[in-house]
Amino acid sequence: MAPPNWPQVIVEGGFVTTTPVQASPVLILDDAVNGKLNTGVLGGDVTWSDITAWTRSARITRPADRQQGPIYDFGIGTANVVLNNKDGRFDPANLSGPYAAAGVTELNPMVPLRIRAVWGGITYPLYWGFVDSWDDDGVNYAGNYAETTAACSDAQKVLAGNQVREDGATAGAGELTGARINRILDAVPWYTGTLYRVVGAGSSTVQAFGGQSSGTSDSAWNLLKLTADSEIGELYVNGAGAVVFRGRQQILTDTRSNTPQLVLGDSIGTAETAGTEQAFFQAPRARDDTTLANDIHAMRAGGSLQEVQDAASQAKYLFPRTFERTDLILQDDPTVINWAQWVLYIAKDGEDRFDTIILKPLRDPVNLWSQVLGREIGDRIQIWRRPPGVAAFSKDLFIRGIEHSFDVASGDWTTIWTMQDADKYGGFLTLDNPTLGRLNFNALAF
Numbered sequence: 001m002a003p004p005n006w007p008q009v010i011v012e013g014g015f016v017t018t019t020p021v022q023a024s025p026v027l028i029l030d031d032a033v034n035g036k037l038n039t040g041v042l043g044g045d046v047t048w049s050d051i052t053a054w055t056r057s058a059r060i061t062r063p064a065d066r067q068q069g070p071i072y073d074f075g076i077g078t079a080n081v082v083l084n085n086k087d088g089r090f091d092p093a094n095l096s097g098p099y100a101a102a103g104v105t106e107l108n109p110m111v112p113l114r115i116r117a118v119w120g121g122i123t124y125p126l127y128w129g130f131v132d133s134w135d136d137d138g139v140n141y142a143g144n145y146a147e148t149t150a151a152c153s154d155a156q157k158v159l160a161g162n163q164v165r166e167d168g169a170t171a172g173a174g175e176l177t178g179a180r181i182n183r184i185l186d187a188v189p190w191y192t193g194t195l196y197r198v199v200g201a202g203s204s205t206v207q208a209f210g211g212q213s214s215g216t217s218d219s220a221w222n223l224l225k226l227t228a229d230s231e232i233g234e235l236y237v238n239g240a241g242a243v244v245f246r247g248r249q250q251i252l253t254d255t256r257s258n259t260p261q262l263v264l265g266d267s268i269g270t271a272e273t274a275g276t277e278q279a280f281f282q283a284p285r286a287r288d289d290t291t292l293a294n295d296i297h298a299m300r301a302g303g304s305l306q307e308v309q310d311a312a313s314q315a316k317y318l319f320p321r322t323f324e325r326t327d328l329i330l331q332d333d334p335t336v337i338n339w340a341q342w343v344l345y346i347a348k349d350g351e352d353r354f355d356t357i358i359l360k361p362l363r364d365p366v367n368l369w370s371q372v373l374g375r376e377i378g379d380r381i382q383i384w385r386r387p388p389g390v391a392a393f394s395k396d397l398f399i400r401g402i403e404h405s406f407d408v409a410s411g412d413w414t415t416i417w418t419m420q421d422a423d424k425y426g427g428f429l430t431l432d433n434p435t436l437g438r439l440n441f442n443a444l445a446f
Helices: 155-160 177-187 220-231 311-316 333-347 365-374
Strands: 008-017 046-050 055-062 064-066 072-074 078-084 112-119 122-136 147-153 163-165 197-199 217-219 234-237 243-246 263-265 285-288 295-300 306-309 322-328 351-354 356-359 380-385 393-407 412-421
Touching (some): 008 055, 055 122, 064 393, 072 234, 072 393, 078 112, 112 365, 122 155, 155 220, 163 177, 177 197, 177 220, 217 220, 220 243, 220 322, 295 333, 356 365
Parallel strands (some): 197 243, 263 380
Antiparallel strands (some): 008 112, 055 078, 055 393, 064 072, 078 147, 234 243, 295 306, 356 412, 393 412
C-alpha cells in the first residue's frame, strides 16, 4: 500500500520470459514499419510478475557526465530495489518458491525488471532494465526477517557488452547518423520496434561502417556513442527502456526542448511568462570553468586536423583551453569545421550554472508529481532565484540526468535532476520565429 499522497508504484519482474522482440523482421502491431502482415514473424513478450507488495525502497539512477561544450556522456541507468524476503521468495536457493519451476530457480541475472508509477490516471515509466544480481545482505533480522536487493542495469549494459564487427568498407557510406544508429542496433541484434528504439534521423552523414578500420570490432555502445558524438546528438536509454537518439537540431526544434515544460522558483505561485513557479527543495549553483573550451581541435578518420579558436574568450580567461576530438566519423573536413565551431560557440564562456535540482514532490503533490514522474532527459525547464541581496533572475536548463529515491516505510521520495545551462541554445537562428528569426542577431545552427 502506497503512503499518503504518493502515486501508485508498480514494480515487476519478468521471471518467465521469451525474447521481447526478436531481431527484425518481426511483426509488431501498431508499428508503421513492422506492423505489415506477411512481412514478419510474431515476437514474444515479457511475462510480468508484480512484486510491488514486497518492495521496501528503491533508487533509480540515470546519470550524465559532461565533457566540454555540448558533449554529454549518458551513463548506464541502474536501479537497486530492496525487497522484503521474510518468506524466502527472493532466495535463489528456494526451489519451491514462487519464482522457481521444475526445481530450477528463475532468480537469475538478466531477468527483466521495470518500475512504473501511476498518478492522475497516467502511467509513467521510470525504469526498465535487467537484474545484475540478487544480493542477500547475510542478516536474519530477529530470526524471522530478511532482505534481498535486486541490482539492475539498463540496455546500455547489454550494448556495452556486445562486440560488433565492422565488416564492409563501403557499408552505410553517406547515411545519416540515425540510420547508422539503427544499423548498429540491428547488428547486435537489439530489439526492433518503437517500444525499444526511439531514433531520430540526425543531421550529419557519416563514413562507411568500419571507416578506416573495417574488419575490426568494438562494443555496440562505443560505436553508438561515436556516432552520437559525431552528430553532437543525444544518446541515452529512457525510463521505458528504449534506446533514444536525438539529432543535435532536435534540441532546437522539439517543443519539449525549446519551450520550458516547468517553472520552478523560490516565490511559489508567482506567475511568470513561461508558467507559474513551483516548489523546488534545493538548487546548488556555481560560476566556474568546468565546461570552458575556447580552442577546439577536431579531426575525422582519414582527415586533417581542424582548429577553431575564440580570441576574446582566451583573453578573458587568460589562456587557451583546448578540447580535442580526433576520432569523428563525419564525411568531410568542412563538416568537421562546422562541428568544431558548434562546440566552440557553446563552450567558449564560463557558466553561472545550476548543476542539479533537488525536488521533494510531497511538498506540493498536486503540482509536482506529474512533473517529477513525467520529465525526461532533454526536457527544458526554467528556474527563478532570489538570493539575498540579489535581484530576481531566471535561467533555462535542460535535464541531463535523472535520479529517484523512494522509501515506502518512511514515505520519503526525492528526485534529483542533473542540469545543463540552456542559454546558448536560445541564440540560434530559427526560421519563422519572431525572436530567433532575426538576421544579424542570431548564430547559425550547424
